[in-house]
Amino acid sequence: MELLLNGKAAGAAQVVFCWGEPCPPPYGEQVERLISAGRFRPQEGQVKALETEDGLLILAGKPEKEDARLVKQLLGRAVRLAREERAGTLEIDLDSWPGEMAGAELVRAAAIAAWEGNYVFDRYRSKDDPGLERVSIKRSGEGLERAFQEGDRLGRNVAEARDTINRTSRDMTPETMAGWVLELAKDGPYEVEILDEEALRAAGAVAMLSVSAGAHNPPRMAVLRYRGNPEHPDDVTGVLGKGLTYDSGGLSLKTKKGMITMHHDMSGAAVTAAAFDAAARMGLPVNLTAVLPMCENMLAPQGYRPGDVIGTMDGKTVLVTSTDAEGRLVLADALTWAIRKEGAKRLVDIATLTGGAVAAFGPLIHAVAVEDTELIRAVQEASDTSGEPVWRMPMLADYKSYLKAEHADLANSSGGAGPSMINGAMFLREFTQSLPWLHIDCAGPSWTEKTDGCRFWGATGAGTALLFELFRQLAEK
Ligand code: BES
Ligand code: MN
Ligand code: ZN
Numbered sequence: 001m002e003l004l005l006n007g008k009a010a011g012a013a014q015v016v017f018c019w020g021e022p023c024p025p026p027y028g029e030q031v032e033r034l035i036s037a038g039r040f041r042p043q044e045g046q047v048k049a050l051e052t053e054d055g056l057l058i059l060a061g062k063p064e065k066e067d068a069r070l071v072k073q074l075l076g077r078a079v080r081l082a083r084e085e086r087a088g089t090l091e092i093d094l095d096s097w098p099g100e101m102a103g104a105e106l107v108r109a110a111a112i113a114a115w116e117g118n119y120v121f122d123r124y125r126s127k128d129d130p131g132l133e134r135v136s137i138k139r140s141g142e143g144l145e146r147a148f149q150e151g152d153r154l155g156r157n158v159a160e161a162r163d164t165i166n167r168t169s170r171d172m173t174p175e176t177m178a179g180w181v182l183e184l185a186k187d188g189p190y191e192v193e194i195l196d197e198e199a200l201r202a203a204g205a206v207a208m209l210s211v212s213a214g215a216h217n218p219p220r221m222a223v224l225r226y227r228g229n230p231e232h233p234d235d236v237t238g239v240l241g242k243g244l245t246y247d248s249g250g251l252s253l254k255t256k257k258g259m260i261t262m263h264h265d266m267s268g269a270a271v272t273a274a275a276f277d278a279a280a281r282m283g284l285p286v287n288l289t290a291v292l293p294m295c296e297n298m299l300a301p302q303g304y305r306p307g308d309v310i311g312t313m314d315g316k317t318v319l320v321t322s323t324d325a326e327g328r329l330v331l332a333d334a335l336t337w338a339i340r341k342e343g344a345k346r347l348v349d350i351a352t353l354t355g356g357a358v359a360a361f362g363p364l365i366h367a368v369a370v371e372d373t374e375l376i377r378a379v380q381e382a383s384d385t386s387g388e389p390v391w392r393m394p395m396l397a398d399y400k401s402y403l404k405a406e407h408a409d410l411a412n413s414s415g416g417a418g419p420s421m422i423n424g425a426m427f428l429r430e431f432t433q434s435l436p437w438l439h440i441d442c443a444g445p446s447w448t449e450k451t452d453g454c455r456f457w458g459a460t461g462a463g464t465a466l467l468f469e470l471f472r473q474l475a476e477k
Contacts, residue, residue: 003114003155005107005148007136013055013087015078018042019062020098027052031059045070047077049085058082058090066099068387072109072116076454079117083131090114090132094139103139104147109387110137111151112465115159116454121166150282154468157274158461160184164270165446165459169246169263173217174294177245177266181222181273181292190226190280203337205293207312207329210320212295214250214303219295221334223342224273226280226288229475236287237474238344239276239467240334242327242351243269243294250297250323251305258355264459265327267446268350269294275467286475289342293330297323309408313337314431318412319405325413327353328427335431346375346436348470349428350463356420357441363448365389366466369425372436374477379438382469388445388462393422400426440466 016024019042023031027050034040040048042061050057060078063070075092082090092114094106101109114135122128137148164172164180172180178194185192197218200209205221212219222243229235244265248254254262269292276290304310308320310329313336318329331349338344357367366383368390370376376392383390402414402423410430414423425439445462448455 001115001118001132002134003111003152004134004136005144006138009089009091009136009138011055012089012091012134012136013058013082013085015058015060015082015090015092016096017093017098018059024096027057045074047074047081049081056082056085056087066101068105068109068385069389071101071106072113072387073453075110075113076117077452079114079132079135080453083118087132089134091136091138094137103141104144107137107139107144108147108151111148112155112158113454115155119159119162119456121163121458123163123167153278153281154465157278158464161270161274161461161464162459165264165267165461167263169296172245172263172266174220174243174245174296175217177243177269177294178220178222181224184273184277185224188277188280189283190224190276193223195221195223204313205333205337207310207318208293208295208333210304210308210310211297211326211329214298214300215296216298217245217296219293221294221337222273222290222292224276224288224290224292226276228280228283229285229287233287234343234345236289236342236344238338238342238347239272239288239290240331240338240347240349241269241272241290241292242266242331242349242353243292244327244330245294245296247297247324247326248299250299250303250326252322252324253299254324261447264447265352266294267352267459268442268463271442271461271463271467272350274461274464275471278464278468279471284471284475286471288471289338289344291334291338291342293334295330297326312431316409316430318410319408321411321415322413325424327351328424329412331428332431335428339433339435344435347432348438348440348467350440350442350467352443352446353424353441354421354443356424357443360421361391361444363444363450365391366445366463367391367393367421367441369393369395369429369439370437371395372438375436375438378470378473378477381473382466386465386469388466390440390466393425395422395425395429399423403427
């Protein structure tokens with residue numbers, strides 16, 4: 001798909017916004033008739049296709065609220081409808097927007113919504129479905145170019161992350177995923193280092209290697225380094241993404257149903273790479289080092305077992321009470337790597353860590369653990385501008401007792417007691433060396449089985465825009 005700002009759009013289908021008074025000519029009267037007949041309900045955020053002499057018109061109603069999330073959702077619905085109507089070329093007429101939102105924000109939202117709303121995953125289909133080939137965003141006014149570029153880049157990268165996450169685990173192994181990261185970084189202003197199993201052993205990543213021990217496909221760890229703020233070379237933010245290309249649960253086996261979509265357990269790593277790439281290519285003035293541990297959690301005689309006591313790169317010992325609480329083990333080593341080898345001064349991790357987060361917050365809200373005042377502010381601001389909701393979990397120190405082990409420094413799970421979402425975060429906190437730290441449990445939003453606006457069955461790419469806006473906040477600080 002080609003995306004343009006104020007491009008030529010002769011013969012294109014058009015999206016117009018119709019919740020102001022009166023509806024824009026030349027089809028105003030016709031639209032009014034649809035409204036009075038109750039066939040188009042703009043106040044309910046409906047979108048409607050109308051065949052006219054000039055071609056296809058997509059009427060878009062009023063967003064429930066003019067915030068980033070709902071505006072993007074509405075734009076996504078309009079783009080999706082145009083795709084379903086086989087529009088081919090589409091113009092989104094933002095000059096017809098009757099609301100208050102600033103031009104730059106609208107243009108950015110429309111650019112992201114164009115990529116997301118037009119997204120399909122057809123890699124495994126025998127017929128492909130090309131969808132919209134060209135989308136032009138029409139908006140007059142100065143200084144919209146940068147917002148457009150950002151939206152275009154973010155939208156592309158969300159689609160890229162979705163494609164990667166949707167690929168099945170045989171088709172996206174740790175090795176394939178490392179290749180994807182290298183490909184994404186091609187000609188980009190940052191470096192990528194890939195550690196193989198031998199390098200991980202040399203680095204003492206024993207927790208990660210324990211998780212990976214039962215797998216046939218060997219692990220990889222990708223380290224991405226971008227220096228957008230060379231005047232403060234020591235101010236490095238470490239960004240960790242959970243990259244389980246498959247999570248069967250290991251010997252603590254998941255249910256039949258529970259493992260079907262577990263190829264998406266690398267969503268954290270995929271969206272970290274996508275957001276990192278966007279930040280670097282947009283030249284945000286921050287220093288970022290991403291650490292992406294990628295492996296499989298399988299079962300085999302040589303695999304790790306419940307009851308094992310394993311080491312970590314940090315030196316702490318861990319009693320494995322569940323081989324299914326594997327994400328925190330690979331992230332423990334990634335955190336230690338980021339602190340010791342990369343000199344990270346603050347830490348951000350994103351992970352499909354717990355089913356508890358899905359149960360607590362569902363498919364739209366990221367659960368976050370954060371105690372540092374600056375990061376609390378930054379993530380809230382990033383959430384508001386990206387339209388990706390977050391909610392803080394309480395980190396009561398008393399709950400550390402759930403992870404007590406008699407013969408090891410700590411256990412990797414509570415054995416079912418207490419709140420698994422908070423327990424998971426508590427475990428990770430033990431490996432942060434008290435540095436400012438933000439943990440994002442994206443188990444809910446990373447995957448959806450509902451369809452609306454910009455999201456369709458499968459991977460959502462959730463977290464990409466949130467992280468990008470977080471990096472912007474860190475740059476502005
Ligand atoms: N990858 C899963 C969490 C998950 C569940 C993500 C559902 C997306 C949808 C994670 O590795 C896991 O298995 N967590 C366990 C932890 C428990 C054993 C402490 C869980 O949540 O059940
Ligand atoms: Mn698991
Ligand atoms: Zn997992």
